[in-house]
Amino acid sequence: MNDCFGMLLKQIEDKRIRPSFDAMMLANQYLMWDLEYDMGCINEDLDSGSSAFHFEVFSLPNVEISCSACFSLVSFADNLVETEKGLKKTEPSRLS
DSSP: OHHHHHHHHHHOOOGGGHHHHHHHHHHHHHHHHHHHHHHHHHHHHHHHTOOOSOOOOOOOOOOOOOOOOOOOSSOGGGGEEEETTEEEEOOOOOOO
């Protein structure tokens, strides 16, 4: 996951976004460490038969769903121009 964030961050020129990405990447790294630790504990329990964990399996009915998402192929960062008064937003560029 952090590889994806890293690739995205390389393409974003707005340095104000970097702290948010750094925080997400750090949180993801902590999450991965936690998952690796938990997985190690579970595998150790399964291998040793110590029964420190209780495993329960259940089934859920298969429910067909559909979903939608909103996305844009327009880069809004490209639509900022520098003026004497600061940055000004312009109209999004159109895709050919």
